[in-house]
Amino acid sequence: MTELARQEELDVADDLGVELVRTIRLLAKAKAKLSSIPGSADHSSFPIIATLVCEGPRRTSALAEALHTEVSTISRQTSALVQQGLIERQADPNDGRACLLAPTAAGRELYELARQERNRWLAATLRDWDADDVERLIGLLTRLNIDLADNLGASHDPTRQGEKA
The missing domain is CATH 1.20.5 (Single alpha-helices involved in coiled-coils or other helix-helix interfaces)
Incomplete structure (x- = not known):
């Protein structure tokens, strides 16, 4: 070159x-x-709820890995979410000494409300765009996200597992 x-x-x-x-x-x-939706979690904690809704219950360590953050950060955030009643701890069926984190009904409801609000906002933002341009943007962003994750050596990217967060 x-x-x-x-x-x-x-x-x-x-x-x-x-x-x-x-x-x-x-x-x-x-x-x-x-994130100003009534009853919503701190916006920095929302990816936790979204991951648990989209991917199912998981251990704190697996959640930290999925979100590319430290276990101590996830631990602090999940404690707050448990206190708010948005997620709960469940016994791990594979290891009785461990627990899994899972969304509660309130957490799932909050996730759906936030998702609907985001979708309305995006639809309004893109209302004057041609449908082909929107599809092209989605494809290019998907490609960019895959390449970003690969370049960062991300072992797991929740958005590639069907997350609709």
Whole structure:
């Protein structure tokens, strides 16, 4: 590869980086707005509920791995969610000494409310887009997420397991 071609790739990466940072900021603002649903969990804890709803009960360590975070962080967040009645601890049928975390009915209801609110917001945001452009965006984001996970060496990506969070 020539130095010019390499520089062109870096220039394109810079343009993409600028737009990704802008997207992340706007999505963070939207996430804060959408997390104001009455009865909702702290928006940083919501991925826990979504993962448990979409993938089923799991141990704290497996949840931490799925969410690419530390066990201590998940432990603290799940304790709060248990106190709020959004998730519960269940005996692990494979190991009586361990417990699994699972969403409660209230947690599932909250997940659905948040998902519906997010979907209404996205539909309103994209209402003037051509259907083909929306499909193309979905395909490109899916591809980007797969490549990001691969490049990060992510052993597990819950979004690739049918998560609709």
